[in-house]
Amino acid sequence: MVVSASPILSIRNVSKSFPGVKALDRVSMDVLPGEVHALLGENGAGKSTLMKIISGIIPKDSGEILLDGKPVHFSSPRDALKAGIALVQQELSLVPYLSIAENVFLGRWPKKGIQVDWETIVSETRRLLERFGIQEDPRTPVGSLSVAEQQMVEILKAVSRPNVRILLLDEPTSALSEEEVNRLFELISEIKKTGIGIIFISHKLNEALRIADRVTVLRDGQKVVTEEASRLDERMLFEYLTGKPVAFSETTYEGDHTGANVVLSLENFSAGGFVRDVTLRIHEGEVFVLFGLVGSGRSTLARGLFGLERIEGKVILGGQVIKPRNPKEAITLGIGYLPEDRRNALVYELPVFANITLAILSLVSRRGILRIREEMHLANDFVRSLRIKTPHVFREVLYLSGGNQQKVLLARWLARKPRILIMDEPTRGIDVGAKFEIREMVRDLARQGLTILYITSEPIEALEVADRIAVMRNGRIARIFEYPKDVDKTMLLAIASGVS
Template identity: 40%
Template sequence: MNNDIPILRLEGIVKTFPGVRALDGVSFNVLPGEVHALMGENGAGKSTLMKVLGGIHQPDEGRILIAEEPVVMTSPIQAKAKGVVFIHQELSLADELSVAENIFLGELPRKTFGRVDWTRLYAETDAILKTLNVGFNARTRVGDLSIANQQMVEIARALTVDPRAVIFDEPTASLTDAEKVVLFDVIADLKTRGVGIIYISHRMEEIFKITDRISVLRDGEYRGTLVTAETDEDKVTQAMIGRSLDLTRSPLQHEMGDIALEVRGLECGALYQDVSFSVRKGEVVGFYGLVGAGRTEIAETIFGLRAPSAGKILINGQEVRIGSPIEAIRLGISLVPEDRKGQGLVLGMNCRDNMTLPQVDDMTAGPFLANGAEVAIFDQYRDKLDIRTPGWRQQVGNLSGGNQQKIVIGKWLSMHPEVLIVDEPTRGIDVGSKSEIHNLIRELAAQGYAVIVISSEMPEVLHVSDRIVAMHNGRITREFTSDEVTEDSLIQAISGIASDKVA
């Protein structure tokens, strides 16, 4: 195989939707045995380009070549038959089916008379799972797996064929550090077999660790290709957003008020124990820990989604009992959930209706909704959060990840909460939108909101927080101020090394 001849090439791809030119003459290629990053802000055209490659969208202009042979992709099944396999960020699994059935869905091995060859199915699946070093087997029900393990099932699908090109779309968004190592080993193995890899991620550390080249899209246009070893994060960021980012944290410019939220000895079975902390008005408290540390479960308890087995919650010094999200909202608590598509949005609804969903009951005029009031709220937070959409009628499912996240934040800000909990605020969001959301969190604190930020990204927690609560195995291990925290001390705390120094 000639490694100088692209295994995959897209030439002059144009794709237009009503009111939007999503791709404007984009050209892109991948060499055999290369990991090629595709980067750009949310809405830059990455997903549309991949959907064209996968046969979901047909290009208005341009062509696709595989090993220099022109092809027409009319469906994902045809793309897979041509050797182009996708590992999607958004899981597309059937919860009630086994791991084996999901991996070979539509391609189950058969015996005579069309009967499924279950022995062969399970054996082939277990052989694939062994290469991924996972802790489940072919017969496991997918719905019983964690999100991270479900992502590993998606990755296993790519290994059922002999692919020419594999597209990874934010593959590590739900993976632990140990699972990332396995994923990177899989990618390295695919490289040695001459497979071309397209790697879509907003995580710069991953891009610079595993890729060979980086191509950048901005506003639907190709902005150039950089050799990874010959560039740096600042150059990539400038290509993506047209400017450099100042990622230094601005000093606190406002006074903090009284304690808005206090938690004393909160417990929830085996999920977390003896959790105590407080958040003041005008303060950002970051929660940091490994997957399974209990951070999200604490937020869900405060928001009324889980019942605590012990402990107290106080709002403005008064003990409260929160039995449901409705009660939490009435007490001035809002939660931006970790999974914005599954828990934060109704993807088939428009932007306005998503934005005003929690307050529908308060916006009725007789039997009808007060559409004017709804539009006014949407317009207010579209401007305030710089939500980029053609208008309120746009379906939320058609927005970029960054703009979807802003819709969720705007929805809860419109409720005027005293306590705002934001779980993984920038997961799957580009560096430009990430900076905007970080600045927004700091601005909300300056306006007097008490903010809790839960994040798996250390730079994010360090950047936005006034105090950081470190968790390990369901317990708070340490609490740091922004002045005293270091990366080493934070890593020690979340690893349990400093568990004797309980906050």
């Protein structure tokens, strides 16, 4: 990083209010050429608002934005793009049926006469792909690429514009596996070399520390700190983010459960034609972690148990051989499932209470008629005990933060009192504070006797919550650790990625 260089982009005392909320309060930051500047904050801290202002999506109330020292004013994303500020959002905006090359040059295809100059498009794209070390044919349709590759195409599309100075990356790693994150970071390092300044928005602390030169932390709309990444560690960042001192619990292992009753046992289990030969036993009151990278088959296994995938082999739940064919059967048998993607489980337009009772409608009704009072009572109890932040239970789930949405789902299954609860990446996409809270809840629930199958691709998380850990790779169980104390992060990752 060139410290002496003058910043490309300076934000000076920018404020923004929404009715009832001061989203940004005199925030300043700058971005130097060739710098990766991480912007961190919990949900609601203001990072998305700041990003939207910089990229011209919404106007600022006051303050100024300087580009190369000159004040600029953007009234639309188009203005910002013209000035050289490109935004890559979480939701990708590629056309799946068009090729990589066509997507990269979408809307500005070079012409030869009145015809599109395909040769130039393809050769230019090939040059870009090579320069940034991506091995793909420019003519490949984007729809056949993985999410990670699509994201890289999106980034290439942004930096391929001739005048790009600033690249805004909004939570680019949220859908990526560890390995894909590595590739993305390589790409980012390459882009840095061209002198483009990068703002990297994230709530993953370790990733921010890895890739960033400097880090700015926002909390409640105010800037807390801007600091060189090399002078920070995760603990300090966590304190900046939450404003609270850290109370990391070291591993929570609470003794051997293998003497307890077996709740779920799988013998030569296979699911979805991908997961094979899985044999394992989960005991009562145990947190059994299924660790694996994206694509290792962990979710397929879970979906199989919940009746969402074709399964074979023997599944014994509470001593009874079962074969759930759909979620309804699985639920009746006593299986609860929090899917990897909350969007597949929440009905956003329904209020909190209705989402909580959705899986127990038959229990809060008599002959099909709901007993509303009972429903409210139950919902209020869970809002209190799980500390779900909502003004009241009639609030649509849509308006809750990610962490609170996840708690609503957790409440849904706790209300059902399942024999086994499968939690697939329950802390993905929620802010740090809620992350720790949910992990702690998992431990509490296990202590109260709930059996949990916990799926994660974050090694630290696995070590923190687990009583036992099974590592999955390529649809099989690669290894089961009986005592998580004997393993560490590197070992988990090594086995999961097949290095050892």
